[in-house]
Amino acid sequence: MAPSFGTSGLRGLVIDLTQEVVSDYVHAFLTTVPECNTLFIGQDLRPSSPDIAQMIAHTALEGGVNVVDCFALGTPALALASMSAKAAAIMVTGSHIPADRNGLKFYVPQGEISKEDEQKISAAYTARARRKGAAGTQTTLPEAETLYVQRYIDAFGETALSGLRLGVYRHSSVARDTMETILTGLGATVVPLAHSDTFIPVDTEAVDDATRANLVTWAQLHSLDAVASTDGDADRPLLSDAAGKVIPGDVLGVLTAQVLGAKTVITPVSSNDMVRRCPEFETVILTRIGSPFVIAEMEKAKSPADACIGFEANGGFLLGFDATVSGPLAALPTRDCMLPIIAPLFAAKQQGTTLADLVSHLPRCFTAADRLQEIDSAKAATFLAGLIDNTETRAAFFAPFGIIVSVDLTDGLRVDFESGDVVHLRPSGNAPEFRIYAQSSSETRAKELTTRVRAVVATQLGSK
Numbered sequence: 001m002a003p004s005f006g007t008s009g010l011r012g013l014v015i016d017l018t019q020e021v022v023s024d025y026v027h028a029f030l031t032t033v034p035e036c037n038t039l040f041i042g043q044d045l046r047p048s049s050p051d052i053a054q055m056i057a058h059t060a061l062e063g064g065v066n067v068v069d070c071f072a073l074g075t076p077a078l079a080l081a082s083m084s085a086k087a088a089a090i091m092v093t094g095s096h097i098p099a100d101r102n103g104l105k106f107y108v109p110q111g112e113i114s115k116e117d118e119q120k121i122s123a124a125y126t127a128r129a130r131r132k133g134a135a136g137t138q139t140t141l142p143e144a145e146t147l148y149v150q151r152y153i154d155a156f157g158e159t160a161l162s163g164l165r166l167g168v169y170r171h172s173s174v175a176r177d178t179m180e181t182i183l184t185g186l187g188a189t190v191v192p193l194a195h196s197d198t199f200i201p202v203d204t205e206a207v208d209d210a211t212r213a214n215l216v217t218w219a220q221l222h223s224l225d226a227v228a229s230t231d232g233d234a235d236r237p238l239l240s241d242a243a244g245k246v247i248p249g250d251v252l253g254v255l256t257a258q259v260l261g262a263k264t265v266i267t268p269v270s271s272n273d274m275v276r277r278c279p280e281f282e283t284v285i286l287t288r289i290g291s292p293f294v295i296a297e298m299e300k301a302k303s304p305a306d307a308c309i310g311f312e313a314n315g316g317f318l319l320g321f322d323a324t325v326s327g328p329l330a331a332l333p334t335r336d337c338m339l340p341i342i343a344p345l346f347a348a349k350q351q352g353t354t355l356a357d358l359v360s361h362l363p364r365c366f367t368a369a370d371r372l373q374e375i376d377s378a379k380a381a382t383f384l385a386g387l388i389d390n391t392e393t394r395a396a397f398f399a400p401f402g403i404i405v406s407v408d409l410t411d412g413l414r415v416d417f418e419s420g421d422v423v424h425l426r427p428s429g430n431a432p433e434f435r436i437y438a439q440s441s442s443e444t445r446a447k448e449l450t451t452r453v454r455a456v457v458a459t460q461l462g463s464k
Helices: 019-031 049-062 075-084 115-126 144-156 176-185 209-221 249-260 273-277 291-298 339-351 355-360 377-389 391-401 443-461
Strands: 004-006 009-013 038-043 066-072 088-092 101-108 138-140 165-171 189-195 226-230 237-240 264-268 283-287 308-311 317-319 332-336 366-373 404-408 413-417 422-427 433-440
Touching: 004 115, 019 049, 019 088, 019 101, 019 115, 038 049, 038 075, 049 066, 049 088, 049 101, 066 075, 075 088, 075 101, 075 144, 075 332, 101 115, 115 291, 144 176, 144 339, 165 176, 165 209, 176 189, 176 226, 176 339, 189 209, 209 226, 237 249, 237 339, 249 264, 249 273, 249 308, 249 317, 249 339, 249 355, 264 291, 283 291, 291 308, 291 317, 291 332, 317 339, 332 339, 339 355, 366 443, 377 391, 377 413, 377 422, 377 443, 391 404, 391 413, 391 443, 422 443, 433 443
Parallel strands: 038 066, 038 088, 066 138, 165 189, 165 226, 264 283, 264 308
Antiparallel strands: 004 009, 009 101, 088 101, 226 237, 308 317, 317 332, 366 433, 404 413, 413 422, 422 433
């Protein structure tokens, strides 16, 4: 199957990410930023990432673009370094998907690519556009990670998390050392957990049962105040409380927005509805799923008075204004994992309470999410289209779950029931997966809904 290009850049099986395919997309991207003569390159810890990074560097150099190799580091750290230098960047990563797949994430000098940028790249790829110029030069920037680490120590202070005992689930996250360095630099005592030399596809939006059980065990065994981690390329956070209970990414987004004093919040339609029930947020805008859609709306909030932030349901947080915590925190409009980990911990310490207590004081709205993997994407599209287009089919499918009162087609199919429950179905745009989301006023009910709906969808799609 040919690699796909969409809201998370280029994704595909490693065997399909050939020199030709990678080169064509790198050329296409570089032709859309003609004023930029420098490309930063980073990579995650997949076995295939170093070779793909070399393909990118070779292509850029031949096209007359200077290359800055930042080696293995988190996506937000790469973005911070490239944006500070007003340069473009490409991150080699498949994010949370398995190691037999990989991909490229593209960054213009202003940050993550927008939908308009995405369309330009697609058009240039179709036209087989080529960047041409005298051969570029290659340098390295090993201090790129240090710039990112210092950002948070300067903003929160060296004693921000003192007294806290924090576990870091290292697995194969490219930011595992970065996380430990930042949390230690903020005064916390860090306990490293479960280092892996084999790539593990951790999905922070659909944490598997084995990981959840490990988080509980680690929290109890080591007397931890929280356990922190990220996905493979560190643009999505994972944070559990002292009991090892995972705090969903969109809840971390709300807590972080409160710490920063945000007034305008932009988030996908799949995020927890509590964001619309927090009175301190003056404007809440819901978008389609994917950071380019969030960014497109954030770009409309140009005034500093808008105090605009964005976050995804997976917790990736975009800071759209220059904020102040203990010190200045400059805008970073790219998905970031560390800010939504640090800010809630900081808030809990400042208030003399726990993460669990912080969450308990938010509006009562609970979400759950799951996914079907290795699905037939065409079959999934046909199935979902049937529910969207045929009222009777939709009513029959959802009858066991409640009476439908409204339908939202912003992204996939979101159904609101008379009970207040919500079910949201959508196929992934960059992997052979089908996502199931649920919301309810009860955490148990949200999980139950997700499990039941997943079982019915799996039967329809012939999946497990």
